[in-house]
Each structure stands twice: as C-alpha cells, then as structure tokens.
Amino acid sequence: MSVSDAALVRLAEAIDAPDLAGTKYELRGRLGRGGMGTVWRALDRDLGREVALKVMNAAEPGPGALARLRTEAQVLARLEHPGLVPVHDLGALPDGRLFYVMKLVRGRRLDEHVRGLAELGARLRVFERICEAVAFAHAEGVIHRDLKPQNVMVGPFGEVLVLDWGVAKVLGPEEAPSADVADLPPAVSAAVDPATATRTAAGTVLGTPGYMAPEQARGETGVGVTADVYALGAILEFLAGANPPRALAAVVARARAARPEDRYATVGELSAEVSRFLSALPVSAYREGPLEKGRRLATRYRTPIALVLAYLVMRVVLAAMVRI
Amino acid sequence: MSKPVFGLLLGGFLGIFDGLTALLSAPETAPQIVGIVIGSTIKGVITGLIIGLVARKTRSLALAVVVGGLVGVALAFPVALMNRYYWQIMLPGGVLGVIVGYATFRHGAAPSAAAAQ
Numbered sequence: 354m355s356v357s358d359a360a361l362v363r364l365a366e367a368i369d370a371p372d373l374a375g376t377k378y379e380l381r382g383r384l385g386r387g388g389m390g391t392v393w394r395a396l397d398r399d400l401g402r403e404v405a406l407k408v409m410n411a412a413e414p415g416p417g418a419l420a421r422l423r424t425e426a427q428v429l430a431r432l433e434h435p436g437l438v439p440v441h442d443l444g445a446l447p448d449g450r451l452f453y454v455m456k457l458v459r460g461r462r463l464d465e466h467v468r469g470l471a472e473l474g475a476r477l478r479v480f481e482r483i484c485e486a487v488a489f490a491h492a493e494g495v496i497h498r499d500l501k502p503q504n505v506m507v508g509p510f511g512e513v514l515v516l517d518w519g520v521a522k523v524l525g526p527e528e529a530p531s532a533d534v535a536d537l538p539p540a541v542s543a544a545v546d547p548a549t550a551t552r553t554a555a556g557t558v559l560g561t562p563g564y565m566a567p568e569q570a571r572g573e574t575g576v577g578v579t580a581d582v583y584a585l586g587a588i589l590e591f592l593a594g595a596n597p598p599r600a601l602a603a604v605v606a607r608a609r610a611a612r613p614e615d616r617y618a619t620v621g622e623l624s625a626e627v628s629r630f631l632s633a634l635p636v637s638a639y640r641e642g643p644l645e646k647g648r649r650l651a652t653r654y655r656t657p658i659a660l661v662l663a664y665l666v667m668r669v670v671l672a673a674m675v676r677i
Numbered sequence: 678m679s680k681p682v683f684g685l686l687l688g689g690f691l692g693i694f695d696g697l698t699a700l701l702s703a704p705e706t707a708p709q710i711v712g713i714v715i716g717s718t719i720k721g722v723i724t725g726l727i728i729g730l731v732a733r734k735t736r737s738l739a740l741a742v743v744v745g746g747l748v749g750v751a752l753a754f755p756v757a758l759m760n761r762y763y764w765q766i767m768l769p770g771g772v773l774g775v776i777v778g779y780a781t782f783r784h785g786a787a788p789s790a791a792a793a794q
Contacts, residue, residue, distance in 0.1 A: 427775035657687070657780035664776050665694055668769050 371408045371446050378406060386410075390519075394457060397441075404441060408452040429518055432493055435644065436486025436594070438514055458516065460508035467502075468591060476592040477631050482513035484585060484624035488514075491578045491620060495523040495667075500584035501564040502591055523577065565585060566609050579613040582623055586616070589627065600649075601630055603639035680785030681729030688777050695769060702765075710715020713741040720742045720770075725777050738787050743779020746771045 369391060381394040382618050384405060395406040430440040442454035453497055460466075463479070470476055483505055487497060497504075497518060504517040542624045562570070566583035570574050586608025593601050604626050617623040633653035635641060641649065651658065678686075695719030699706050702730045706713060725747050732741045753770025 549773035554751065568678065654784065657776070657784060660776045660780065661687075662770055664691060664769075668695060668698045669701060671765065671769060 356388070360669070371406075371450070371452065373406075374447065376444060376446075378404070380406075387513075393481045395422055395454075397454070400423050403457045404532075405438075405455045405457045406452055407455065409450045411448045429495070429521070429527070432490055432495060432518075434486055434489045434515055435605065436482060436489065436491065437518075438516055439594040458506045458508070458514055460506045460512070460514070462503050463505035463507060463588075464502035464591070466507040473570045473597075474631060476594075477589075477627055479507060479513055480585075480589055480592055480627060481624055481631075483515060483588065484620050484627070486513070486515045487581055488624065489587065490518075490521075495544065496524065496576065497658075498522055498569065498577055499561060499563050499564070500588060502580055502588060566613070568613060577613065578619060582618075582620055583610075583613075585620060585623055589623075598638050599645070600639040600641065604630065604636055607638040616630055678786055680733045680781050680787070681710065681726055681730070683785035684725035684727075684729025684732065684777055685722050686695070686725070688721035688728070688773070689718050689775050690721070691777065692724075694722060703764065715731055716750070716756075720756070721773065721777075724748050724752050724770075724774055725781070728764020728774065728778045729781050731784060732785060733787070735782075738779070738782050741778045741782035742775050743778075745774040745776070745781075747774065749751040749774020 354570045369383075369386075370380055371393065373395070377397060378395040378400045379398055381396055381403065384392040384394050386392070390407050390409050393406045393408065395404055396402070397404050406579065430443075433439065433560050438458055439454065439456050440453055442456070445451055463483075466479070467476055470479075481502075487500065490497060495518070497515065497520075499517060499520045500515070504515065506516055508514065564587045565586045568577065568582040569580045569583075586605050587602075589608060590597075590605045593605060597605070604623070607626075608616055617626065626638060629636050634651050635649070636647075693714055696710070696714035700710060701712045701779040724745075728741065728745045731744045733750075735741055735744075750767050751772075753767045756770075757766040760766060
C-alpha cells in the first residue's frame with residue numbers, strides 16, 4: 354500500500370534524523386540519501402541561512418574513519434572555486450558521527466537543465482564552466498572520478514557547480530599513490546544518488562558506467578587526470594546531442610579515447626579545444642576539408658562578410674542611381 | 678592577423694570594388710579605370726591602416742566605428758572636392774570606414790595575441 358510505504362518512509366526519516374542539539378543548525382528535511390551518508394536541509398541559526406548538511410550514516414564509521422573524514426574535509430575545503438560547492442563547517446553529533454555543512458545548492462541538474470537548452474553554443478558554454486572547476490581541482494591535486502551530468506548543477510542565474518566529490522582521489526606528491534578520498538565516507542556531496550553511489554578500496558571499481566574511463570572500470574589504481582578528461586568527453590557527447598558537427602564529434606572521440614595517452618592530456622586542453630570550436634576556429638582533433646574550412650570561415654566572419662556585401666550592394670546601387 | 682594588417686587588407690579590398698563602381702556611375706571613365714581602381718585602393722588601404730592602428734589602441738567598439746567613419750569621410754573629401762560631388766563620394770567613404778572600423782575591432786588580433794602568433 355502506498356500510504357503505508359509513505360508512512361514507513363517518514364518513520365525511517367524520523368529515526369535517521371540526526372540530533373543537532375548543541376549545534377547552531379536546525380533540521381529542515383532530508384534532501385537525499387546515499388550508501389555512505391545522508392544530506393539534510395538545515396538552517397544555520399546564527400547566519401539565518403539554509404545549508405546542506407551531510408551526515409555519515411550511523412553504521413558507517415569504521416576504525417580511523419573520523420580522522421580520515423577530517424583530513425578529507427580539509428582537502429576538499431581548500432577547493433575554493435565558484436564552480437565547486439564550498440564546505441562551510443565540520444562538526445560532530447552527540448552520537449559521535451561527523452557531519453559536513455555545505456552551501457545549499459539550488460538549481461537543476463545538468464541533464465534536466467539541457468532539456469530546455471536547444472542552442473549548442475549555450476550547452477558548450479556550460480561545459481566550459483564545468484571544465485574550469487575540474488581543472489581547478491586538478492591543479493589542487495584532486496581528481497573527481499565520477500563526473501556525469503547528474504553531478505553538475507546549474508543554478509537559476511547560470512552558475513555551474515560540480516558536485517559529489519565523494520569518490521574523488523587526492524594525488525600525492527608527484528602523483529604518488531595516495532589516499533583515496535573515496536575510501537572514506539563522502540564529504541562533499543550535495544546530491545546523493547543511491548543508484549550510483551560508490552565506494553572504493555584500492556583496486557575496486559568506482560564511478561558510473563558510460564562515464565567511467567576504461568582504466569577506471571578495470572579497477573586500476575593509477576588513475577590520473579585523464580580519467581576525468583574521459584568523463585568530461587562523455588558529458589560533452591551528451592551535451593552535443595544526436596548529430597554533432599564533425600569537428601565536435603572528433604573532440605569527443607579524442608577525449609574518450611580508450612588509451613589515456615591518446616586523450617587530451619589535461620582538462621585545460623579539452624576546454625581550449627571546445628572554446629576554439631565555439632569561436633569557429635580549427636580544432637586539433639579534426640582535419641577539415643576545403644569546403645568545411647570555407648563554411649567555418651564564413652561562420653567566423655559572418656558579420657564582416659554581411660557588412661561588406663551590404664556595402665558593395667549599396668555602392669553599386671548608388672553608382673547606378675547617381676551618374677557623375 | 679594584427680588589427681592594422683586586417684584593416685589594411687579589408688580597406689584595400691573594399692577600395693578595389695569602390696573604384697570599379699566608377700564603371701557604373703561614370704561609364705566614360707572606362708579608359709582610366711585602372712588608375713581609378715589603384716587610387717581608390719590606396720585610399721582604402723590608408724583608411725584601413727589608420728583605423729587598424731586606432732583599433733589597436735582602444736577597447737571601445739563605438740570609438741573604433743566613429744573614428745572609422747570620420748577617417749573614411751576625411752579621406753574621401755579631397756576626392757569629392759576635386760569632382761564636385763560631395764555626398765555621392767563621401768557617404769560611401771564614410772560607410773567604408775565604419776565597416777572597416779567595426780570589422781577590425783572585432784576580428785583583428787590584439788597586440789599580445791598577434792605577437793604570440
């Protein structure tokens with residue numbers, strides 16, 4: 354019975370609700386639940402603003418989990434970028450569970466957002482913003498490893514936020530094997546998707562099929578930034594639609610190459626390639642023919658070409674009308 | 678392509694067509710058409726070069742367009758004075774300047790980008 358189901362859900366929610374007594378937060382409702390944590394909407398009473406509060410699931414903390422979670426929070430909190438969800442606070446509940454406080458992200462997921470976005474250029478500009486955020490994280494030594502449209506939020510004013518860093522990997526010095534953030538309970542995740550929530554230990558598979566790089570799917574431990582390039586290529590393919598222009602399809606193909614060394618080496622390179630496509634400049638992934646080059650140049654210089662043609666028409670008409 | 682070079686080429690291109698229209702407005706000038714085309718091309722090149730140099734210095738599209746129009750009119754004025762046809766010559770000259778100003782501002786490479794290339 355659906356009524357009973359709803360009642361059970363409410364009951365489970367009430368049982369699961371964290372006890373925020375002694376904190377400055379007031380629970381407002383549950384936003385989502387994953388395998389490792391639950392995200393709640395809460396009110397920061399001191400600042401009078403709503404926040405997202407992620408609490409480790411009761412059964413989750415294992416030996417050393419609290420210390421690792423704290424380390425993870427410190428790593429992710431340093432990712433201060435307009436395209437990344439900021440971590441505001443880290444605290445502990447009376448029962449010992451840790452919780453994170455993050456910006457409450459309002460908006461729509463990328464896959465929902467693009468349904469109303471017919472123009473390819475607008476979609477690709479969103480993609481550029483995603484790349485900016487991911488490139489920043491890479492510069493800080495953090496690989497996302499689960500990039501997909503469901504983990505990108507587009508706000509009402511066009512702001513683009515990359516979410517769910519719960520399976521991220523922190524690169525050590527010189528990309529030495531380092532602690533997987535995903536070995537820990539997730540810290541930064543404003544949108545929990547139980548269907549794809551993943552956990553990892555060394556060598557286990559994490560990520561989302563279709564967006565996961567082959568080496569990641571094989572459970573290899575030395576996954577690098579090119580795994581995110583692969584996932585971004587999959588997002589680009591999603592944004593490009595069913596019949597993308599050949600040059601853009603070539604960019605997607607290169608980003609999604611099976612071998613990491615055949616992909617763009619960095620997210621910046623991929624983003625620059627998309628920017629060149631948007632500006633009607635040639636892309637390195639595609640060798641165009643003379644006709645395609647002509648069409649591209651006509652697109653790039655369409656305004657001056659139109660103006661020159663208008664000038665010539667005006668000049669001819671004027672010359673024909675006014676005999677000197 | 679730098680802004681001065683872009684302006685120079687576009688101005689020269691439009692100057693060629695500008696000269697050729699003499700065949701329509703004054704068919705009797707056909708024997709002198711080569712000289713007319715060369716003259717109007719030089720005028721277009723100078724216009725484009727000046728506008729390109731100005732566009733390189735400014736960040737304002739409006740300023741580039743206005744300067745383009747004024748340079749076009751100014752360079753057309755001596756020709757108009759010689760022929761005693763003012764608006765018929767100065768109007769196209771001004772429009773040419775506006776077009777070159779706009780296109781050069783929008784599409785010519787800024788100094789740093791041009792240097793990088």
